[in-house]
Each structure stands twice: as C-alpha cells, then as structure tokens.
Amino acid sequence: MTEQMVLQVEGLKKFFPVERGFLRRVVGHVRAVDDVSLAIAAGETLGLVGESGSGKTTVGRCILRALKPTEGSIRFTYDGDQTVDMAQIDGRELRDLRRYANMIFQDPFHSLDPRWTVLDIVGEPLKLTNMASGKALEDRVAHLMDVVGLEVKHLRRYPHAFSGGQRQRIGVARALATNPRLIVADEPVSALDVSTQAQILNLLQDLQSEFGLSYLFIAHDLSVVEHISDRVAVMYVGKLVEVAKRDQLFFFPKHPYTEALLSAVPTPDPDVSKSRIILPGEIANPADPPSGCYFHPRCKYAQDICREETPLLREVEPGQWVSCHFADELDLVGAPTLA
Amino acid sequence: MRANDGAMSGSANGADPIIEIDDLSVHFPVEEGTLKAIDGVSFSIAERQMFGLIGESGCGKTVTAQSLMRLVPKPGQIVGGSINFHSETGSTVDLAQLDMSGPEIRAIRGNEIAMIFQEPMSSLSPIHSIGNQLMEAIRLHVTSSKREAYKIALEMLNLVGISNPAQRMEEYPHHFSGGMRQRVMIAMALSCQPRLLIADEPTTALDVTVQAQILDLIAQSQAQFKMAVLYITHDLGIIAEICDQVAVMYLGRIVEYGSVRDIFHNPLHPYTRRLLASTPRIGQRTSRLESIEGTVPIPVNLPHACGFCSRCPDLIDGSCDIAVPALVEIEQDHYVRCFLHDSRREAIA
Numbered sequence: 001m002t003e004q005m006v007l008q009v010e011g012l013k014k015f016f017p018v019e020r021g022f023l024r025r026v027v028g029h030v031r032a033v034d035d036v037s038l039a040i041a042a043g044e045t046l047g048l049v050g051e052s053g054s055g056k057t058t059v060g061r062c063i064l065r066a067l068k069p070t071e072g073s074i075r076f077t078y079d080g081d082q083t084v085d086m087a088q089i090d091g092r093e094l095r096d097l098r099r100y101a102n103m104i105f106q107d108p109f110h111s112l113d114p115r116w117t118v119l120d121i122v123g124e125p126l127k128l129t130n131m132a133s134g135k136a137l138e139d140r141v142a143h144l145m146d147v148v149g150l151e152v153k154h155l156r157r158y159p160h161a162f163s164g165g166q167r168q169r170i171g172v173a174r175a176l177a178t179n180p181r182l183i184v185a186d187e188p189v190s191a192l193d194v195s196t197q198a199q200i201l202n203l204l205q206d207l208q209s210e211f212g213l214s215y216l217f218i219a220h221d222l223s224v225v226e227h228i229s230d231r232v233a234v235m236y237v238g239k240l241v242e243v244a245k246r247d248q249l250f251f252f253p254k255h256p257y258t259e260a261l262l263s264a265v266p267t268p269d270p271d272v273s274k275s276r277i278i279l280p281g282e283i284a285n286p287a288d289p290p291s292g293c294y295f296h297p298r299c300k301y302a303q304d305i306c307r308e309e310t311p312l313l314r315e316v317e318p319g320q321w322v323s324c325h326f327a328d329e330l331d332l333v334g335a336p337t338l339a
Numbered sequence: 340m341r342a343n344d345g346a347m348s349g350s351a352n353g354a355d356p357i358i359e360i361d362d363l364s365v366h367f368p369v370e371e372g373t374l375k376a377i378d379g380v381s382f383s384i385a386e387r388q389m390f391g392l393i394g395e396s397g398c399g400k401t402v403t404a405q406s407l408m409r410l411v412p413k414p415g416q417i418v419g420g421s422i423n424f425h426s427e428t429g430s431t432v433d434l435a436q437l438d439m440s441g442p443e444i445r446a447i448r449g450n451e452i453a454m455i456f457q458e459p460m461s462s463l464s465p466i467h468s469i470g471n472q473l474m475e476a477i478r479l480h481v482t483s484s485k486r487e488a489y490k491i492a493l494e495m496l497n498l499v500g501i502s503n504p505a506q507r508m509e510e511y512p513h514h515f516s517g518g519m520r521q522r523v524m525i526a527m528a529l530s531c532q533p534r535l536l537i538a539d540e541p542t543t544a545l546d547v548t549v550q551a552q553i554l555d556l557i558a559q560s561q562a563q564f565k566m567a568v569l570y571i572t573h574d575l576g577i578i579a580e581i582c583d584q585v586a587v588m589y590l591g592r593i594v595e596y597g598s599v600r601d602i603f604h605n606p607l608h609p610y611t612r613r614l615l616a617s618t619p620r621i622g623q624r625t626s627r628l629e630s631i632e633g634t635v636p637i638p639v640n641l642p643h644a645c646g647f648c649s650r651c652p653d654l655i656d657g658s659c660d661i662a663v664p665a666l667v668e669i670e671q672d673h674y675v676r677c678f679l680h681d682s683r684r685e686a687i688a
Contacts, residue, residue, distance in 0.1 A: 051546035198617035198630035266576025335622035
C-alpha cells in the first residue's frame, strides 16, 4: 500500500477470564476479540459495524490502550514517521502517546462530569499532556469551542446547560484538544435524534478534512456507517467476517452475515420492496462459540465444511477481504441502489 | 372552529375507526409554568390499520400512547379533548373521561388495548418467573382457571417463536436476551387478544437483525389477530416498511398526517422534509446530510406560534411567529399544519 498508514493492527486478541467460585478459578475465557487485523490510512474513516456483543467496542478500547490486549500488535504512526507498537508499551511511554489518539464516546449524558465546566472538560487532556496551561489553555479551549460550533461565551458553563447534540460537540472538542492523528468514535451519534445526528456527522466530516484526521467509526447503524466511511469492517463474535471498500461492501457483499445485516436495515422509502432475510436465533456466545464458522448456525448457505472448519479472512476481490468458505461462489444481494 | 373538524377519520381504506382522538391535550405543571406535552392532537386509527406515529425525543409521542392507556404519570393530566374508543360490543367510551384506576378503564387496558414498551427488562419483574408473569396477565383478563392460563401461556410463547416454552416459563427475565424479552412482552400483550396494540419503540434497544425478527412478528400477529397497531418510533425506515398511515409529531402537535406514500414521496411540512433529508439511507450516496439547525425547545411557556418557527428555514415573518397554523387537508387525506400551504389559523384555546 502506498498510502501512509496511521494504524496497523495485526492479530489482535482480547480474552476476558470467566471466574467462578470462592477462589475465583478461571473456568474459561470470553473471546471478545479473536484475531482481528485492520489498518487505517491517514485521513481515512474505517467503519466498524457489528451487533452488541460482537467485540467492536473492545477493539476500539484495545487500540487506545484503555485495555491491554491479550495478543497481537497495534502499530501506530505519529509525528510523521515515528512508529510504535501500542500493545507493547506501558506507563509513562503510553501516557506520552495518548495525545495522538483520542476517543469520542456514545452517551453525551454520562461521558461528561456534571461538576466540571466545559473549560475543565476540554482542557483536561491538555493539562495531562502538559501541552498548555493558564491563559494558553483557556485560549486553546475557546478556539476548540469555536471549531466545533459552540459559543465561546459558554466556556464556564456546566454540561447540564447543554442539549444532547451540544454535549456531543463538547465530547468532540475534548477529543480534538491535543491535535490527535486518530480518533476512535464509539457510537458517537446513536444517542442523538436524527436531526442532531446529521449535525454531528457533518461536523466530524468537516473536522476530518480540516485536520486530516483518521477515524475508527464504531457503530451498529449501517446507514450512518455507510454515510461516513471510506472502508467498512464487519465483526461477528469477535472476528472480522468482511472488510472492504464502502461501495464493495454495501453493493456487492461477499459474506452471508453482511448480506443479512444489509437486508435487515429498514429503508425509509415505502416503494423500495426488498426481501428481508430474517436470521434465525441470536448472536453466538463468545464464551462458548459454535464450531467451525461462528455464523454457520444462522447461515442459510451453510454446508458441512462450515460446521467443521473455521474460514480464514482472505482477499476475494482486490481490497475485499472475506472469511467465508463460499465467498467466491455465493451470489449475494447488496443494498438497494437509491438515487 | 377547527379546520379539520371530524374530517380525520381513518376511513381512507374504508374500515371503521377503532379509536378517535380529538383535540387531546396533556399538560404537566412544572416549576416554571405548564409543560404542554401534547397540545391539541387529533388522529384516528381504523380497524386492522398499522398506524405510525413518528417524532424526535420530547415531541410527545410517548405521552400520547400513555394517555390512550390512561397511564400518564402524575402530575401530568389530560386537560382537554376526547379519546373515543369503539369497543367490541359496539358501544363507544370516551377514555379521557374515565377514572384512571376505575373498573371501566381496567376492563379495557391490557384487554382491548395492550401495549409493548421500548425496554422490556423494565416492564418485567426480575423476581417472578416468565410463566408466572404471563399467567398473571392471562388470569386477570381472560380466564380464572390456572390450568387454562398455563395452556394459553404455552400457546402464546410458541406463537411468538420461543422454543421449548414449557422450560422457558420456569426461567426468569435475566435468562432471556433483549429480543427474547420483547417476544415475551408481545406474548403477554397478545394473550388477551387486544383489538389495538400500542407499540412504543419496541425495537429501539435491539440489534438490527433482532429488530427485523420483531418487526416481522408484529406484522404477522397483526394479520393473525386482526388488530390495529399504533406504532411509535423515531425511525423513518420502520415507518416506511410496516405502516399504512403516519402522523408526524413535533413539539406536542401533529404537523403532518397522511398515507405513508404521501409523507415519504410528497412531504409538505418543512419539518417532515428536513427530517427526511437528515436521515442517511442505506444505498444512497450523499456527500453531506441536511441538518436541522438548533434544537427542539422545551414546551414550557412557549409563545402562541408554530412550534417549528424557531428552526424553520421557510419561516414567514409576521405569520408563523404570531399564530399557530391549523391542520388542514391539503390533498385528499393528506393534512398539513403550515402557513406555507394554508393561511388558516388554529383558534386560541
């Protein structure tokens, strides 16, 4: 690849122990993230979709090292050409790198401390990284508020004085404070109403082109992901089942799970008739996943091999990676093409 | 007089209305004044109709549902209007006039009108088994025999697609996934064979593939039980997929009302238009979403004006900000509340 990669994740695994009894014996592991590899280029948005329990949030938290991965490497490029494996560092070294990668959270009502003013909230990452203090810090926060579309005169207000959309703008300002390269946005608009959701999505796009940011955009809403992403990765029970450029994935999906997800999204047009694929059952338990391909119990194309062998993620078309034994043979239906 | 007087019967498809809501207002006294959660809402639902009510948070759609069940939480109060419910026997009751906890409403609530909610976990008791909760509802409304109730409960769980129902009835809500709990709630609602099912955002907390299962189940049950459904949601996609008629709510009032096709292909109210334009659609390529500036105001001590006027790009000065437009039939069975389309005003209450 010729583009400069900001993030290259290889073989990322995160297992949580399941403990039982008085002595807290480990009786098993929840394989929340099980061998995930992905890359994000400079200025690119990678959408990460999956249902609850698929491990998409855990991937984001491992990348930002809110969690320590069980295995794998997270190569992160910063300051032009410096590269570091985020999975290997700790303590001070990690703290110094935090300024280059930040997070936007889902719930703007719970992710902001109610006793802190906007100045405290947005200024905190600047203080922690020793980037600014005193008047310089206040100026920087005022500038950030302007950038995200908040009124600078509200600098000393508390979160409760803002609406949901405005609070999410505060969250965006906080994530931007230290001039990061990468922002992990975990369901940033799912708690918002449609009209405010559009405001925040537009803001994220504007900021990306202005500052050359890379996004890992985690969401369950496929239409939102489609709107904002350059490439999209689909997760199912801790594994990636398909990674492709946006149009490939939405119009020519190669994994049956992607097809089912696309068909399940309601289309806001009463004249678009489509056959909805109703998946039987529910998402598998990551502590006790099925044999072979994790999706086989719900897949209508499943054959014997799917029950026995775990398919590997392989490049089926240029730029389109799929983990399905029959990715070359199946003729799957994508999203309806709208004007 | 109201311009829409009596005109909004749900008779577009020829069926008789099962419930007619006229000029309903629900107010909550708050410290700063009166919060007008619903301010003159009128619509009617025909038998076997799938009626959609759409709006953003705080627009009053849930309070509308609560008033139909007479479950508006205190200190909220129905301060005006009527809810005429045509019961199976042919008699008509004005639900708005009934005592909230009297025998008349209790004979209707849960029996002729049933409701399912957004978060099934908070509607189920964590300390009683699924079977007991289901049987309690059935014994309250359908039969007093325990054995018969058990039989009906089994049948209902089977019907909503819960496998191994006899064993599942012994289990507790926390053993069930979100989708399964919603199925239990639907089983409970259907067990009394209601004629009207109110579904208040029943799939909002669910994943998209599970949502597809539940929508499918609701549509199937509607056909099987021949009931009318009031489907409340903020998701335009769901409305387009399952509803026949739709009402768009904003700030306690219905701003547009019509067939699904009218609303989606020929939206007339500026709010409906912007709402449609700000929704990303799967399969559609737009570089930028249209957004609605500002936020929904809190409906306390608002001036007598169109609720959308503070955010409306098509505002007419000297009209929209001094009077409330009336809900007027602009095309056949397509009602809009906007001065751009008709200059009639709502009378000051």
